[in-house]
Amino acid sequence: MSFGGEGDIEFEVRGSAGVITMTRPKALNAINDRMVLAIDAALDAWQSDARVRHIVLKGEGRAFSAGGDLLALYEMAKSGHPHYDFFRDEYALNARLGNFEKPIVALINGIIMGGGVGVAVHGRYRVMSENAVFAMPEVGIGFFPDVGGSHFLPRLPNNFGMYLALTGSRIRVGDALACGIATHGVAADNLGDLEEALCASEDAAAVLDRFDERGALPPAKLDHEAIGRLFSANSIAGIIADLEAAKDGSELANAALEAMRTKSPTSMSVAFRQLQEGKKLNLADCMRMEFRILVRMLRGHEFVEGIRAVIVDKSNDPTWHPASLDEVTAEAVDAYFQPLGDDELTAFAGKT
Incomplete structure (x- = not known):
């Protein structure tokens, strides 16, 4: 069965399930436009x-999907003439996945970041194994948590x-279950049996409940209540102040501060x-907002500099402009959110 994207993604109907497999293991199943359209x-x-x-969605190899093709985006942004068609297609797909009538079950057994999050998190079910590693690390490369991050992140x-958005921290299955990013936990060795059971049954919810074994998987490592307190301020300055006040007696606060010092x-x-x-x-309005931000990000300095330092040169020495949070003005931030006129993202799955 082919819907395009040959070599990068495969499709089949097995029993009651439409099965989608991302097949770019050497590229950690990075999402490209061919895959999105397929x-x-x-x-x-x-x-x-x-x-x-x-629908069952999975990735081949050691990643579900590690995001998008950052080098291609880097060259596009560096050229000064970025093309936005990929993001139009990707963001429209993100919105569609969140509103699709049939249940979508993502089987996450490995790395899931960025664009991979966008194709998994908006569906009804997210199953994680002990091998899953989740992150939204975009602020570390001068970008922002897109692919619907503005919708699902503030609802955790x-x-x-x-x-997650400000620190770019990586979490495993226990913390993903604790915050609701994962809806079920299943050991990696049992994911194949779960997939076969989903194909054999018309009731995905019943199958998932039967296979759920969160109690046997590693527990949460983070103090979620402490995070709730430390990240509750109504400004970044307030969050920083709360973290500074707590850092001497809190490993969590100290680690968060250290992480945020390296971000744009x-x-x-x-x-x-x-x-x-x-x-x-x-979700649709979130994607419209994110497209506005995206256009400004790809025209700016931070993303190109972040990719250079982290991905291209691997020097991890980005020079951010401005260099401190105090120097970022409200007017500068507001500019990212302004309407795009005729270039607004409006179409989602054939609907406005």
Whole structure:
């Protein structure tokens, strides 16, 4: 069965399930436009296919998906003539996945970051194994937590989404279950059996409940209540002040401060505002907002500099402009959120 994207992604209907497998293991299943368009085409076909009661989404190799093709985005942004078609397609798909009528089950057994999060987190079910590693590390490369981060992150309990967005921290299955990013936990050795059971049954929820073994998987490592307190301020300056006040007696606060010191002050400021705005918006409106931010990010300094330092040169020495949070003005942040006129992102799955 082909919907495009040959060599990068595969599709099949097995029993009651439409199965999507990302097949770029050497690239850690990084999402490209061919894959986005192919998934969208599969959704077109399967939404009216009576055989398909639910959709199973997985990745080949040691990653579910580690994000997007950052080097390609870097060259595009560096050229001074970035193309936004990929993001239009990707963001429209993110919105569609969050509103798709049939259950989508992401089987996450390895790295899941950035664009990979966007194709997994908006579906109804996210199953993680002990091998799963989740992160939204964008502020460390001068970018922002996109692919719907403005929608799902602020809806996590205990300000956990703000913590993830500002620190870029990596979490494992226990913490993902504790905050709701993961809906079920299944040992890696049992994921194959779970997939077969999903294909054999018309009731995804019943199968997932039967296989859920969160009690046997590693527990949460972070203090979620403490994160809720430390990341509750109504400004980044307030969060920093709370972390500074707590750092001497809190490893968590000290680690968060250390992580945030390496991130782009502009990106963190935009991410904070993005999550504040996203609390009030539905998923489609969040994607419209993120597209506005994206256009400004790809035209600016931070993203190109972040990719240079972290991905290209691997020197990990980005020079951020401005260099401190104090220097980031409200006007500069506000500019990222202004309407794009005729270039607004408006179409989602054929609807406005």
